[in-house]
Amino acid sequence: xxxxxxxxKSQKEFFESKKTDSLNxxxxxxxxxxxxxxxxxxxxxxxxxxxxxxPRYETYLSEILFVQKEITTMVKNLKxxxxxxxxxxxxxxxxxxxxIIPRPFGCxxxxxxxxxxFQLGLCPIIGAVAAGNTVTLKPSEHSPKTSxxxxxxxxxxxxxxxxxxxxxxSKEAQALLAFRWDYIFFTGSTSIGKIVAKSAAEFLTPITxxxxxxxxxxxxxxxxxxxxAKRIVWAKFLNCxxxxxxxxxxxxxxxxxxxxxxxxxxxxxxxxGKAPIxxxxxGRLINIKHFNRISKMAKGAKIIYGxxxxxxxxFFSPTLLLDPDLKSGAMKEEIFxxxxxxxxxxxxxxxxxxxxxFEKPLGAYIFSKNKKSIKRFKTQVxxxxxxANDSVIQFINSNLPFGGIGNSxxxxxxxxxxxxxxxxxxxxxxxxxxxxxxxxxxxxPKKWGLIKKILNWI
Numbered sequence: 377x378x379x380x381x382x383x384x385k386s387q388k389e390f391f392e393s394k395k396t397d398s399l400n401x402x403x404x405x406x407x408x409x410x411x412x413x414x415x416x417x418x419x420x421x422x423x424x425x426x427x428x429x430x431p432r433y434e435t436y437l438s439e440i441l442f443v444q445k446e447i448t449t450m451v452k453n454l455k456x457x458x459x460x461x462x463x464x465x466x467x468x469x470x471x472x473x474x475x476i477i478p479r480p481f482g483c484x485x486x487x488x489x490x491x492x493x494f495q496l497g498l499c500p501i502i503g504a505v506a507a508g509n510t511v512t513l514k515p516s517e518h519s520p521k522t523s524x525x526x527x528x529x530x531x532x533x534x535x536x537x538x539x540x541x542x543x544x545x546s547k548e549a550q551a552l553l554a555f556r557w558d559y560i561f562f563t564g565s566t567s568i569g570k571i572v573a574k575s576a577a578e579f580l581t582p583i584t585x586x587x588x589x590x591x592x593x594x595x596x597x598x599x600x601x602x603x604x605a606k607r608i609v610w611a612k613f614l615n616c617x618x619x620x621x622x623x624x625x626x627x628x629x630x631x632x633x634x635x636x637x638x639x640x641x642x643x644x645x646x647x648x649g650k651a652p653i654x655x656x657x658x659g660r661l662i663n664i665k666h667f668n669r670i671s672k673m674a675k676g677a678k679i680i681y682g683x684x685x686x687x688x689x690x691f692f693s694p695t696l697l698l699d700p701d702l703k704s705g706a707m708k709e710e711i712f713x714x715x716x717x718x719x720x721x722x723x724x725x726x727x728x729x730x731x732x733x734f735e736k737p738l739g740a741y742i743f744s745k746n747k748k749s750i751k752r753f754k755t756q757v758x759x760x761x762x763x764a765n766d767s768v769i770q771f772i773n774s775n776l777p778f779g780g781i782g783n784s785x786x787x788x789x790x791x792x793x794x795x796x797x798x799x800x801x802x803x804x805x806x807x808x809x810x811x812x813x814x815x816x817x818x819x820x821p822k823k824w825g826l827i828k829k830i831l832n833w834i
Contacts, residue, residue, distance in 0.1 A: 380551035383540045387483040387510045390537030396480065396508045399458055403451050405505060409498075409533040410447045413440065416529055420494055423521035427493065428615065429660030429690070438615065439494040442772075446499050449774055449791050450506040457795050458508075460804070467834050473806040478799045480508030481582070482558030487549060487572065489564045490516035490662050491618040491712075496586075497526050500561045501539060503794025509559070510538055514552055516564075517545040518662050557581055559798060566735075566783050573786075584787030584797060586620075587780055588710050589737035593623035593767060594727055594753065596744035597631045604743040604765075605639035608716075609647055611768040613694045616659035617714035621739040621760075623767050624710060625700075625717040627727050633720050637696065640716075641681050644694045652693045653686065660690040661713060667692060670713040673705040682714075702733055724749065728756060736760075736782035741767040760784050 395401060413420070420440060424430040430439075458478050465472040484504045488497040497515050504511045513530065515523040520543075527541040542548050553560075553575035562572045563586040576583045595604055612622050628636055648655040661667045667690050674683060674695060682695030692714050700706050700717040707717060721727055731740070740759035744750055754762045760780040761770040771778055771790075779788025789797045815827055 384555045386537035391510045412533045423525045426521045427519040443498045475804045477802045479802045484509045484511045484559045485557040486561040487514045490518035493519040493522040504798040507798035513541045585785045587785045588620040589784040590624040590734045591737040591739040593741040595628045597629040598745040599743035605643045609643040738780045738784040
C-alpha cells in the first residue's frame with residue numbers, strides 16, 4: 377500500500393526533526409485540536425447519528441466532552457509531567473545526581489474501534505501527542521462518517537507527518553502493521569487483538585491492547601433494588617449495548633430475582649418508553665452483520681422482555697433473557713449488544729463458580745450493602761476494574777487507569793496514565809570524578825567480612 381508507506385515515512389521524518397520535543401509545540405497543537413473539535417461539533421453529532429443512531433446528548437457526554445476534558449488535563453499538566461524528576465542516588469556510587477527523564481517512544485500506530493469512534497479514536501492520540509510522539513490513526517471502517525470527520529479535524533489541527541489518518545478496511549490495517557512502529561495502541565475485539573500482538577512481536581514493539589470480555593454483574597439480596605435496576609439499565613443499554621465495559625450478564629440472588637426483573641422493566645420503559653424504536657434516547661446497532669449476530673444470540677433464548685427488532689433500521693430493543701445456559705449463544709462470547717441474560721443463584725460460592733467459567737473481564741460489578749461480600753468480590757474476582765453499586769463509571773474518572781487484564785487487555789490509559797503509557801522513563805545518572813572507594817575494583821580483598829557487614833547495613 378503506497379499511502380501506508382508514505383504515511384509511515386512522513387511520521388519517521390517528522391519525529392526525527394525533533395519538532396515534538398518542544399512542550400510549547402505540543403500544547404499549541406492540542407489547543408488547536410480542541411478548538412477544531414468545537415468548530416465541527418455539529419458535524420460530529422451528525423456523523424455519529426448516521427453511524428450509530430446516537431442521540432446528540434449521548435454523543436456529547438460519551439464522546440465530545442470526554443475528549444475535551446482529556447485535552448484540558450494534558451495541557452494543564454504537561455509541563456510538570458514532562459520535567460525530569462530528581463531521585464535519590466545510591467551509596468554504592470556516591471556522589472551522583474540521578475534522574476528519570478520522560479521521553480517519547482517515537483512513532484505510534486493507533487487502531488480504533490467503531491463503538492465510540494470519536495472518543496476512542498482521539499483519546500490515545502491526545503496522550504501520545506502530549507508525550508511527544510507522532511501518531512498514525514487507522515479508524516474503523518464500520519463507522520465511516522465519524523472516520524471522515526475525525527480525519528478532517530486531525531488534518532486541520534496537526535502538521536502533515538505529526539498526526540496522520542489512514543481510512544480503509546483490514547487491508548490498510550495489515551499494511552500499517554507490516555512496518556516497524558515504536559508503539560502500537562489497539563482498541564477492539566480479543567480476536568483482532570491477538571493478530572495485532574503477533575504483528576508487534578515481529579519487531580518486539582511495545583503494545584497496549586484495550587479489548588473486552590463478559591463483564592459479570594452480581595446483585596445480592598441486600599441491594600437497593602429500584603436504584604440498582606436504574607443504574608444497570610443505563611449502563612447496559614447506553615449506545616445500544618455496544619460498550620466494552622457494560623454489564624454482560626446478571627447473577628441475581630433467587631430471593632430478589634422477581635422484583636429485580638420487575639424494576640428492570642420499569643427502568644427500561646422510564647428511559648426509552650414502551651416503544652424504544654420511537655425513542656430519541658436509544659441508539660442503533662452498527663450494521664446488519666452485527667444485527668444478525670445479536671438476533672442469532674437471542675434466538676431460542678427465554679425472552680422475558682423486549683426482543684422486538686427491525687433489520688431495515690438496525691434496531692433491536694432492550695431485551696432481558698432469563699436463566700440462559702452457560703453454553704448458549706448469549707453466553708458463549710461477549711454480547712456487545714442490547715441483550716441482558718439473567719442467571720439465578722442461591723449460595724455465594726455459585727457466583728464465583730459462574731464467573732470462573734469465563735476469561736478475565738474488562739469490568740466486574742456487584743450491588744450489595746454487605747461489606748464482607750463486597751470485600752470478597754473485589755479480592756477474588758480478577759478484572760480490569762471492580763465497581764460496587766454501579767457500573768461503567770470507572771471510565772469517567774481520568775485519575776483512574778483504564779485497561780484490562782489477561783484476555784481483556786494489556787496496559788492502561790486516561791489522564792496521567794496516558795502520558796505515562798506513551799512515555800519511556802529514561803534513567804540518567806550524572807557522576808563527578810570524585811575518587812571511588814577501593815572496594816569496587818579488582819584485585820578484590822581476600823578478607824571481606826567487615827565490608828560485607830557494612831554493605832548490608834547501608
